[in-house]
Amino acid sequence: MGSKHKIIGKPERRVDAWGKVTGRAKFAEDYSVAHQLWGKVLRSKHPHAKILRIDTTKAETLPGVEAIVTARDIPGSKVFGIVVKNQQILCEDRVRYLGDGIALVAARSREICEEAVALIEIDYEPLPVISDPEEALKPGALPIHGDKNEFVHHKVCKGDVEKGFAEADFIIECTFKTQFVEHSYIEPEAVLAEPAEQGGVVITGSVQNLFSSRRSVAEALNLPLSRVQIIQATLGGSFGGKDEVMTSMCCRAAILATKTGKPVKMVNSREESMLESYKRHPYVLYYKWGAKHDGSITAMEVRCIADGGAYASMSPFVTWRSVVQATGPYCCENVKTDIYAAYTNNNYTGAMRGFGSPQVNFAIESMMDELAAKVGMNPLEIRMKNGFENGAVTATGQKLTHTVSLKEVLTKAAQEIGFEAKWQKYRSLKSGEKKRGVGLACSYRGVSLGAEGTDAAETIVSVQTDGSVIVSSGVTDMGQGAQTQMSQIAAEVLGITMDRIQFLNTNTSRVADSGPTVASRGTIMGGTAAKNAAEKVKTTLLEVGAAMIGCDVGSLDLAENYLINVKTNERLASFSELCAECFRKGKPMMGFGWHHSPPTSWDEEHGQGDAYFTFVYGANATEVEVDTETGKVNVIDFVSVHDVGKAINRGMVIGQMCGGVAMGLGYGLLEEFEIEEGVPKQLNFDEYLIATAMDVPRIRTIIVENEDPAGPFGAKSVGEPTNELAAPAIVNAIFNATGRRLYEIPANLERVLLGHKLTRTGKRGSEVKANHG
Amino acid sequence: MYIRVVSVFIRGKYSMRLFEFYSPRTFDEATALLSQYGADAKIIAGGTDLLIELRKPGAKTPKAIIDISKISELTGIREEGDLVVLNALTTHSDILRSQTLQKHASLLCSAASTIGSPQIRNRGTVGGNIMNAATCADMVPPLIALDAQVTLKSRGGTRTSSLSEFFVKPYVTSARPDEILIDIRFPKPPAAASSSFVKLGRRNAVSISRLSVAAILHVEKNALVKEARIVPGSAFPTWQRVMEAESILVGKKPSRELFAEAGKKVAEVMISITGRRWSTEYKEPVIAVLVRRALEACWDN
Amino acid sequence: MRESVGIIATINKKKYEIEVAPNTTLLDVLRDQLGLTGTKRGCEIGECGACTVLIDGQAVNSCLVLAAQIDGHEIVTIEGLADGNTLHPLQESFLDHDAVHCGFCTPGMLMSAKALVDGDIDPSEEEIRIAISGNLCRCSGYQQIVDAVKEIPKK
Numbered sequence A: 001m002g003s004k005h006k007i008i009g010k011p012e013r014r015v016d017a018w019g020k021v022t023g024r025a026k027f028a029e030d031y032s033v034a035h036q037l038w039g040k041v042l043r044s045k046h047p048h049a050k051i052l053r054i055d056t057t058k059a060e061t062l063p064g065v066e067a068i069v070t071a072r073d074i075p076g077s078k079v080f081g082i083v084v085k086n087q088q089i090l091c092e093d094r095v096r097y098l099g100d101g102i103a104l105v106a107a108r109s110r111e112i113c114e115e116a117v118a119l120i121e122i123d124y125e126p127l128p129v130i131s132d133p134e135e136a137l138k139p140g141a142l143p144i145h146g147d148k149n150e151f152v153h154h155k156v157c158k159g160d161v162e163k164g165f166a167e168a169d170f171i172i173e174c175t176f177k178t179q180f181v182e183h184s185y186i187e188p189e190a191v192l193a194e195p196a197e198q199g200g201v202v203i204t205g206s207v208q209n210l211f212s213s214r215r216s217v218a219e220a221l222n223l224p225l226s227r228v229q230i231i232q233a234t235l236g237g238s239f240g241g242k243d244e245v246m247t248s249m250c251c252r253a254a255i256l257a258t259k260t261g262k263p264v265k266m267v268n269s270r271e272e273s274m275l276e277s278y279k280r281h282p283y284v285l286y287y288k289w290g291a292k293h294d295g296s297i298t299a300m301e302v303r304c305i306a307d308g309g310a311y312a313s314m315s316p317f318v319t320w321r322s323v324v325q326a327t328g329p330y331c332c333e334n335v336k337t338d339i340y341a342a343y344t345n346n347n348y349t350g351a352m353r354g355f356g357s358p359q360v361n362f363a364i365e366s367m368m369d370e371l372a373a374k375v376g377m378n379p380l381e382i383r384m385k386n387g388f389e390n391g392a393v394t395a396t397g398q399k400l401t402h403t404v405s406l407k408e409v410l411t412k413a414a415q416e417i418g419f420e421a422k423w424q425k426y427r428s429l430k431s432g433e434k435k436r437g438v439g440l441a442c443s444y445r446g447v448s449l450g451a452e453g454t455d456a457a458e459t460i461v462s463v464q465t466d467g468s469v470i471v472s473s474g475v476t477d478m479g480q481g482a483q484t485q486m487s488q489i490a491a492e493v494l495g496i497t498m499d500r501i502q503f504l505n506t507n508t509s510r511v512a513d514s515g516p517t518v519a520s521r522g523t524i525m526g527g528t529a530a531k532n533a534a535e536k537v538k539t540t541l542l543e544v545g546a547a548m549i550g551c552d553v554g555s556l557d558l559a560e561n562y563l564i565n566v567k568t569n570e571r572l573a574s575f576s577e578l579c580a581e582c583f584r585k586g587k588p589m590m591g592f593g594w595h596h597s598p599p600t601s602w603d604e605e606h607g608q609g610d611a612y613f614t615f616v617y618g619a620n621a622t623e624v625e626v627d628t629e630t631g632k633v634n635v636i637d638f639v640s641v642h643d644v645g646k647a648i649n650r651g652m653v654i655g656q657m658c659g660g661v662a663m664g665l666g667y668g669l670l671e672e673f674e675i676e677e678g679v680p681k682q683l684n685f686d687e688y689l690i691a692t693a694m695d696v697p698r699i700r701t702i703i704v705e706n707e708d709p710a711g712p713f714g715a716k717s718v719g720e721p722t723n724e725l726a727a728p729a730i731v732n733a734i735f736n737a738t739g740r741r742l743y744e745i746p747a748n749l750e751r752v753l754l755g756h757k758l759t760r761t762g763k764r765g766s767e768v769k770a771n772h773g
Numbered sequence B: 001m002y003i004r005v006v007s008v009f010i011r012g013k014y015s016m017r018l019f020e021f022y023s024p025r026t027f028d029e030a031t032a033l034l035s036q037y038g039a040d041a042k043i044i045a046g047g048t049d050l051l052i053e054l055r056k057p058g059a060k061t062p063k064a065i066i067d068i069s070k071i072s073e074l075t076g077i078r079e080e081g082d083l084v085v086l087n088a089l090t091t092h093s094d095i096l097r098s099q100t101l102q103k104h105a106s107l108l109c110s111a112a113s114t115i116g117s118p119q120i121r122n123r124g125t126v127g128g129n130i131m132n133a134a135t136c137a138d139m140v141p142p143l144i145a146l147d148a149q150v151t152l153k154s155r156g157g158t159r160t161s162s163l164s165e166f167f168v169k170p171y172v173t174s175a176r177p178d179e180i181l182i183d184i185r186f187p188k189p190p191a192a193a194s195s196s197f198v199k200l201g202r203r204n205a206v207s208i209s210r211l212s213v214a215a216i217l218h219v220e221k222n223a224l225v226k227e228a229r230i231v232p233g234s235a236f237p238t239w240q241r242v243m244e245a246e247s248i249l250v251g252k253k254p255s256r257e258l259f260a261e262a263g264k265k266v267a268e269v270m271i272s273i274t275g276r277r278w279s280t281e282y283k284e285p286v287i288a289v290l291v292r293r294a295l296e297a298c299w300d301n
Numbered sequence C: 001m002r003e004s005v006g007i008i009a010t011i012n013k014k015k016y017e018i019e020v021a022p023n024t025t026l027l028d029v030l031r032d033q034l035g036l037t038g039t040k041r042g043c044e045i046g047e048c049g050a051c052t053v054l055i056d057g058q059a060v061n062s063c064l065v066l067a068a069q070i071d072g073h074e075i076v077t078i079e080g081l082a083d084g085n086t087l088h089p090l091q092e093s094f095l096d097h098d099a100v101h102c103g104f105c106t107p108g109m110l111m112s113a114k115a116l117v118d119g120d121i122d123p124s125e126e127e128i129r130i131a132i133s134g135n136l137c138r139c140s141g142y143q144q145i146v147d148a149v150k151e152i153p154k155k
């Protein structure tokens, strides 16, 4: 048990927590400078329309207004996008969803901004609004971009599904639907853009993917990357959500700052945030499985349509993960999966914790329970029968060479909650106002970006002359604790205590482009880079130590803030003395660590390849109480089991597990961002309901550690897998309780009681429209 | 240490427009201001409804906001003989913790405990809840079940109104703009009666009522129902006792079946008033269940 | 129309005389006029609790209080929780229990927790959950926060 490490796996306080409990932590909106102006966006009044005329003359004459900007004033690229460059910083001739911006105002106060925005006149010619992705894909549908609305089609093809269906004893076919989900980071978006001394801009903001935002700002302003500096403010949550929406905010603020020559601050209200920001994709999922009476699966055919909304954003990547994982951790010789993404006039959809897995997991895990019911097995048995084991070959033809712990996590989850006995008992209870049920769900998940993109990261470990250490990385901390993990790794290698380490928020001009902190790659990528960096410094320090003591390097090590003799554990010099000596000798005390992920491969045509360099496994088990007379579901017990490789920081891993479950519970029961004819219905937390402390039960967490050579100290990842299983586990538990399956989430009052959703007609409630003049 | 800050911060964006702010300490000052401004003034108590209204873009901003929170006579809960009196500024937290109410009208404590969050309960007042007159206001059904009266004060004098006749339609009461609601009073229910409040929300906290029911049940020694009062919330445009359902109970022996029958009746009455709407498919069976449960809860006490 | 109202209030034990615009909230005044940015703005409609402060010892949403209404009252914000560099036991406990993730909800959580433990030194899990039910946290799933409040180091 962990005794080989001093810091890794130990309960260490987070490096960034002191500032957060005292109120000193500075989040983006907390930054203000003298003479700053306020910036505001005029957003569209129509979900889909041509812009015929933009007249800003009245607004320009308003006292206190310092600049008004439209698309024409953007010197460089007017569009950005990580995969497809079609997202407009400001719209010139066409708006594609209600969150689209048309003009910007910079003014002395927010009030003046508001007035000025109201004075800008726009003439629109409304176009038909396409809000259903399946409609959008039909021939003849008005294309929202280019000549057709289909912009992604990923495939996986293995064996021969026709043959598989022919061999089957029976076929199960189901259609599932998932909803738009708002990230609901509690901090709304904010930036402060300041003109830089030598030209260019310095931006401080709530930015998740600093490097891609920087690229877009540079392109919009025709600046070299070196002249655009983005500094990450302490981030108040992101969950994948502060990417493109922040890129556009950064570009807008930078344009205003450049134009006025003054600092410009932009802050979204919650309503603006919900209106403009991208969401998790709703999917329609058509699942067809062929199976035998013994429970084995002979064929799986899957077709999914993702609503991409108005812009491509991360859809191509998100849906790629879906296509790889769409048939789950289950053995099947014959697989055919097709995933499409379509443009619509809804909010665009992109990265959100889970990244294409929550949708397919809901379908797969529901199907598994359906299959169990058909063949008279229990949900655990059916998964044990079909689940991956060591050496399994996935749907994409990848042979798994790491420890495949699916059955270990499943068994642990089931045992902890007493699954089989309860499942048997609850299904046979006939009536009752309140009925209990237990549910199970499991998954496998590819770690990091996989064949989705270039996967490399940098971390810098800079030892100071007094023995304190500054760590910085291109991998950002969004609250998940990446800074702490990287610090722990550096401290472990350098044999020092955590109090010596100071972590700097990411600054694009100080560290190398490390790609996005998505796909739970913080630990495995940033952490490995931190390890490499610290090891470099350690080598230098030991060499200096050897010269100082007069012995050979091999007999020395660093531990507990000292240079020690490895044999006798004798303390030879303090870490501080060693650092001072290192400085005197003129040796470099800074280590640059770089990590490039192991190779992956992908054949787009056949949908086959080694999609990810390693995978993680998780299982959730839950017990719910269903009020059969009102449809109210209470989650009363929850077990979350994840194989994380190695827990660098147990408290943080548990935190990720609990947070992921709470978010997954919301996905399963509460959350729904509804868009009707392009108009969102929920714009604040009064109507968009996320779980409170009263909705989440005590969660029993079990950490499984099968160290993986691919990660630092054997660590893999934990951020996203924790979020992708709660919803299907809950829906399966509802099935166990009521005998009725829900094919759509969230399982809200109406769906549980009536089996379908009720749609409000007419207006009501908080009709605070964010773009109201 | 003493710090003086003079620069005034001006705010835009989802903010309120400017208004005059007054903070009277006495009734006289307050009623004078109200008669001066009339419909151009708005009272603020806890502000948990009003500030949300004022923040909405396009909201009608009053010329003056009159903060009544400094009028000390407006706070407190007391007994006056057979009556219980809640002064208008009584917060939901006060109600929740009140021994007097626990004893005489525990359904008020139950209702208060379901309102918003601790922060909202610490600020929100019973007077504000009534005057805002939202269909989902949780204190109103129990107060109507208790046969409460409201006392209103203006420069012209004081008047009372029964709460059940006080509401005109959602968000509209029959109070004049120059009137302050000063207290709410109700006769103590018989000691043998018991009461309950059940609320159904989408979440377990900070959740507005999807539906609610306040009930009072008085069962006599002979084990027959002497009196029953049933007031659903979020079911009708304004609140009312459902006499048709109450009369089903009177003189009968309490039972689950009887309560269920009363519940069905309430659902029927609801539909006869509101007609069938998008939400009826759900509300019809559920209101019947909640009525049954509210009565069962009374019976269990 | 008067552009400002003069108020006197005690904030974190210091007495302030402040000219506030009538249409500003306590949250605005704390953050933008007094530079006490530890109190967070998440929704401005009383739903998220990020703006929670104490008025006369009670937890309230500062976004739903007119600044002018605090005249004569005592306010405590997150900046007033620690005693200089000595953290409040709740703050220590949050650090020890990993109850801080992104930290955006943390100031509000701490203020709600303080209101609770000031009145009741040994609250039950249920009482803790009720006390923080008006504070949304998207990161933690609440468990470590509940544990932190339950297991405050004894002074």
Ligand SMILES: Cc1cc2nc3c(=O)[nH]c(=O)nc-3n(C[C@H](O)[C@H](O)[C@H](O)COP(=O)(O)OP(=O)(O)OC[C@H]3O[C@@H](n4cnc5c(N)ncnc54)[C@H](O)[C@@H]3O)c2cc1C
Binding pocket: B042, B043, B044, B045, B046, B047, B048, B049, B050, B051, B052, B068, B088, B089, B114, B115, B116, B117, B120, B123, B124, B125, B126, B127, B128, B129, B130, B131, B132, B136, B137, B138, B139, B179, B180, B181, B182, B206, B207, B208, B209, C045, C046, C047
């Ligand atoms: C997050 C949140 C959750 C909520 N949850 C609930 C809930 O679950 N259940 C529920 O019922 N309500 C809920 N509310 C609404 C609100 O908190 C309550 O209605 C509260 O009781 C209102 O009281 P107040 O003192 O804050 O009213 P204010 O906002 O001060 O006033 C409301 C209205 O009443 C008028 N008014 C107030 N006092 C008087 C008086 N004495 N005389 C004349 N006019 C007066 C005001 O002019 C205003 O029009 C919630 C609100 C929020 C923000």
Ligand code: FES
Binding pocket: C040, C041, C042, C043, C044, C045, C046, C047, C048, C049, C050, C051, C052, C061, C062, C063, C064
């Ligand atoms: S900002 Fe006040 S409750 Fe959200």
Ligand code: FES
Binding pocket: A186, A236, A237, A479, C100, C101, C102, C103, C104, C105, C106, C136, C137, C138, C139, C140
């Ligand atoms: S720690 Fe991020 S919202 Fe609570």
